[in-house]
Amino acid sequence: MRSAEAAAPVALSELMERAGQSLAEAALRFAGPVPALLLCGPGNNGGDGFVAARYLHQREVEVRVAALGEAQTDLARAARAAWGGAIEPIEDAAPAPLVIDCLFGTGLKRGLEDAVSERLSGLVKSAQWAVAADLPSGVEADSGGLLSQVPAFDLTVSFGALKPAHRLMPAMARMGRVVLADIGITADGPWFEIGEPALPPVAPDAHKYSRGLVHCLTGEMPGAMALAASAAARSGAGYVRVSTSAPIAGLPRSVVQVGDAPLADPRIGCLLVGPGLGKLPQLLTLALTSHRPKVIDAEAIGHVGDPARLKGQDAVITPHSGEFATLFGELPGSKAEQALAAAAASGAVVVYKGADTLVAAPDGRLGFAPPAPAWLATAGTGDVLAGMIAALRARGMPAFEAACAGVWLHGRAAERAGPYMIADDLLEWL
Ligand SMILES: NC(=O)C1=CN([C@@H]2O[C@H](COP(=O)(O)OP(=O)(O)OC[C@H]3O[C@@H](n4cnc5c(N)ncnc54)[C@H](O)[C@@H]3O)[C@@H](O)[C@H]2O)[C@@H](O)CC1
Numbered sequence: 001m002r003s004a005e006a007a008a009p010v011a012l013s014e015l016m017e018r019a020g021q022s023l024a025e026a027a028l029r030f031a032g033p034v035p036a037l038l039l040c041g042p043g044n045n046g047g048d049g050f051v052a053a054r055y056l057h058q059r060e061v062e063v064r065v066a067a068l069g070e071a072q073t074d075l076a077r078a079a080r081a082a083w084g085g086a087i088e089p090i091e092d093a094a095p096a097p098l099v100i101d102c103l104f105g106t107g108l109k110r111g112l113e114d115a116v117s118e119r120l121s122g123l124v125k126s127a128q129w130a131v132a133a134d135l136p137s138g139v140e141a142d143s144g145g146l147l148s149q150v151p152a153f154d155l156t157v158s159f160g161a162l163k164p165a166h167r168l169m170p171a172m173a174r175m176g177r178v179v180l181a182d183i184g185i186t187a188d189g190p191w192f193e194i195g196e197p198a199l200p201p202v203a204p205d206a207h208k209y210s211r212g213l214v215h216c217l218t219g220e221m222p223g224a225m226a227l228a229a230s231a232a233a234r235s236g237a238g239y240v241r242v243s244t245s246a247p248i249a250g251l252p253r254s255v256v257q258v259g260d261a262p263l264a265d266p267r268i269g270c271l272l273v274g275p276g277l278g279k280l281p282q283l284l285t286l287a288l289t290s291h292r293p294k295v296i297d298a299e300a301i302g303h304v305g306d307p308a309r310l311k312g313q314d315a316v317i318t319p320h321s322g323e324f325a326t327l328f329g330e331l332p333g334s335k336a337e338q339a340l341a342a343a344a345a346s347g348a349v350v351v352y353k354g355a356d357t358l359v360a361a362p363d364g365r366l367g368f369a370p371p372a373p374a375w376l377a378t379a380g381t382g383d384v385l386a387g388m389i390a391a392l393r394a395r396g397m398p399a400f401e402a403a404c405a406g407v408w409l410h411g412r413a414a415e416r417a418g419p420y421m422i423a424d425d426l427l428e429w430l
Helices: 002-007 012-031 044-058 074-083 114-126 222-234 281-289 298-304 321-328 335-346 381-394 399-417 423-429
Strands: 036-040 063-067 098-102 129-133 155-159 177-181 191-193 213-217 239-243 256-258 268-273 294-297 315-318 349-352 358-360 366-368
Touching (some): 012 155, 044 098, 213 281, 222 239, 222 268, 281 294, 281 298, 315 399, 335 349, 335 358
Parallel strands (some): 213 268, 294 315
């Protein structure tokens, strides 16, 4: 982001002008023309606040500005001078219906002093609308960590590009709605927010194999594979086959249950191993001897042992944090950096699950899932996701795209299924 700012074809002062104007417009359009209090810090985030105050005043909004010390950059000093109105010390600032936090943005180096963060929290909580400029103060931009207490905002206006913190927990949960203001910077990073997928069409001459055969290896807990296989069938695979030593109850009749089947079968579009696997590492080994694309989920991830075993496997792995740590150990950096390092070490596409699910590819691509409902945190939803990704892979989507599409669709299905859903209910919404 900073290099994009430095390379921008417009002066930095113009970028700040655009940022402040965007902030003012967004706040006005969301909250209406209610009295506003801008909290301005010493850096350029504070400068954005002074610019926004000027625009809100021009739009005849009743505006007060409270500052945290003196401006410390030339841009912020100029913006403060151009504001020209009164400036209160932040400790004396009275509450307002609209509070706009411009204390710190991407330049935050350490947590806010206790008195400042408590003041910020108090003003935010008493406001009808709380808006953050670029990032809520106290959030670390790259990791999504909280360096001090951060209250919950209604709206965050990000400038130029989303920062990782906009999509990483715990910061993500404090942002409210996130809107992105284009201030004239091109920030073409390798990461993006996962959007609605373009799914492969069904060819007029399609047959069940060409639409994708998913072959599932069942373990000790067949219920989990019943969920995963059903999800694969409901996600457009032409044929879902489950190898199992005993009949599995609850599978759609269209899902074929077999004993053994050759895994080298070139018609297999994707193998699925892991849901309900239990202590049967030999099934993972069997899957790894096949040269077919594969989704490796749940306990199978723990059986991998060495990430290098996945090199050349054309695999998607879908760990939650515990499974991730089992396979990759404690990696340094943010969740995004850890996922990218894991993808590079294993050569697999890594779906690192959680409230802030992200998808990392070995070539450095990184997709952040849009926020999904917290009620996905219930048993079996991971099995459903694994089955969905396997089906999309079998339908011919490349591994990274199939993983991103599965994650996006899974979140939207949960939104429709509602707060008291169980994993089985998701199947109705695929
Ligand atoms: N650089 C640019 O061209 C643009 C920057 N913009 C804004 O500028 C922000 C980044 O500005 P800055 O780099 O000045 O950073 P900030 O405004 O986030 O704050 C940095 C200042 O705060 C001090 N500081 C950091 N942590 C502190 C703490 N815990 N307690 C007290 N002081 C602390 C630093 O020493 C520095 O003086 C962005 O988030 C965005 O809002 C926008 O105006 C768009 C253009």
